[in-house]
Amino acid sequence: MSSRKNLLGLAVLAYLSQRPMHPYELSKTLREHGDDRSIKFTHGSVYMVVEQLLKAGLIAEQETTREGQRPERTVYGITPDGRAELQAWLRDLVGVPRHEYPAFGSALSLVSALHPDVVVELLRERLERLREERVTTAKLAEGTEPHPLFLVEEVYRLGLLDAEIAFVERFIERIAEWRPMWAGYHEQNS
Template sequence: MSKRKVANLLALAALAYLSQAPMHPYELSKALQANGDARSIKFTHGSLYMVIQQLAKAGFVAEQATSRDGQRPERTVYAITAEGRAELRDWLRELVEQPQHEYPAFVSALSLIGALEPDEVVELLDQRLRRLHAVRAETQRAIDLADSEGVHPLFLVEEVYRVRLIDAETAFVGEFIEKITTDWGPTWAAFHEELRANS
């Protein structure tokens, strides 16, 4: 895994959009939101402006023009450079080809789940399942709507991937609940009884 001059994934998104056309950061922010990229990449207007400055410093984008609309502040339009195009392609290739160890919050919670009592965990997991079903339904509706409007499946692939992840997590949570309620619960509850007795 190579060390990148700008490692924020928001920078990757900015490079991808600027490879299509020069834009000012506000316009870029609107494009990210309009295309649903805010579901995959967390950002604010402020963080986007900061990333653009980092990309400019690294030589991946360059100022193309500055304009002013009435009394509004000046807006600088940025264009991707040849170095930026090379970085975009290299970075995307790396992300697609090489699995990376990630640190999702739910995985962190699972590693420490023994600190809660089993009955409470089952209740919390039941609530999580309901929320997963709701998120899946919402995501599938968005896919179906886009499909009905003629959006090419290539531009929906991240949403399809998201549905598959939700399906996998739903199956895991259901199996975990079953393990707790049919097998692990008594031992787990006894562990907490012992902790209370010794505290």
């Protein structure tokens, strides 16, 4: 229960809705399809969520085979409940925005603890890296291989990147205006 926590569970449901697989295969397939760009997971966490989905009755053990002397593989398939949950979960994610906590946002809320001059320097570094990231993301987003539909997430990411770049540029400018007050505050307690 409470399965709606780890997005990896959603991905597993989605893949198993196409055909049954064993966990290792899931892991490999997810990675091959580049899903590790949108969903955080490791080899180990795949086994974990498979366990969870199993307990929740959303997937079921289909068969256990052994091939040569390789370890046993357990193949899992999605259940009707699993299909329903896949749809419901996705609908919820698409329809209802949730409050997010990007790390940069957290840092911004505490940034006054740094001296304004170092902040400016750091923001310039950040800009460089953001621009690099933008280039590689743009290349991905402009693909057309299977179908652009499967790259729409990169388009989204690109939009976020551009917004962040614009914000950082603007922020640097405003720091110039605020510098006296901000720097004064720092000299006062150190």
